[in-house]
Amino acid sequence: MPMGGGTFTVQNKILPGSYINFVGYANAATLGARGTAALPLELDWGPEGQIYTLEAGEFNQTALEVFGHDATAAELLLIREALKRCSTLLVYRVNAGGSKAGATVGGMTVTARWGGTRGNDIKVALLANGSSDVDVVTYLDGAETDRQTVAKSGGAADLKANDFVSFGTAETLTAAAATALTGGTNGTVNTAAYTAWLTALEVESFNAxxxxGTDAAVKALVDAFVKRLRDEDGRKVVGVLYQYTTADSIGMLSVKNGVKLADGTVLTGDKAVAWVTGATAGAEVNESLTNTAYDGAVDVDVKYTKGQYEAAIQAGEFVFYADSGKARVLSDINTRTTFGGGVSEDWTSNRVVRVMDGWANDVARIFGERYLGTQTNSDTGRALFKADLVALAKEYEGIDAISGFVPDDITVLQGSGKRDVSVSCALTPNDSMEKLYMTVTVN
Incomplete structure (x- = not known):
């Protein structure tokens, strides 16, 4: 049988196979896929000045060539933590702009592909291969990563840059022992670097x-960025910061503490942001992270009393608690703590917000793909649009994201202008069970 199989929530499976759900007939409108997270990271190697899209299924195979380290290396810890829960990670190296390591080997200049201290762990050797050729060998941490055989005379022009170095020109190449590249440095990390990251990120699609980190100025930048995307651009993304309850927003999570991994690694709350970001991006619209175990964690880094946990919930903090050799999410909540003006306490639940955000994103996608500029704004065209919205709502109801929906909950009318469509919609998001109140009468 094919390796893939089972049921599906959205059409985002990777393996070939049959994914079958039994449902009644509905319109073709579907939920959008989730699972893309974005992080700025300080790395000692890798692409600079750009967003690098990393797929979870490819990380083990591409980590060395892209980031200069094996996938298990301590330098890539936060990438691993984020990918525990998300399918795609948008990585931006904020300490770019450092010097590239280099050396002259056998009469030829060799330069590291990227700036960064990892370049200092590269060596290049020119090994005699017969009387007229040399093998140009690149090593990283003593392990061979590339070998090319060229002529001693004029052969430098035939050398091709590899994942780690590029080669200069030389009329004649001479044999030389493995020579270390030197001078590689990491770039400066400052507010400007994070501003550049957000500028690059703005044109990308992501969920969280x-x-x-802990810098107050950077946290304020991210908070303003997320609020602008949500409120002005209509892009329902979510932000995750460390101890930043001042956001007071359904679109911002504030991580209070961290965890201890099984191998003894301690991830303080600012570093646990990576896992929370990945988990938030990867959570489906019908999923809550409440009581979810942090993958691979055996304890929390800071423990609190019951009263302190209660205060954390009331303050809108996303906090972990220890539970029999695991670290679990106490409650999947955001930083919203003020209510009124149509905002209820139910909106503190990130599952409820995911339903609302998912609906907003899905409706915008469907309208853009199937109606914008192509469908006539007539009774017939509006009826088709309503049918798609009803079908979408039925999908949400089918996965228990909403309940009690009837088609009359949606009305689609012509707006004030001939090109305007006015939609009114009533949805009742579902949430997960969190509190049990039981009365037992004993006779």
Missing amino acids: VGYP
């Missing part, structure tokens, strides 16, 4: 963005 996190900043795994």
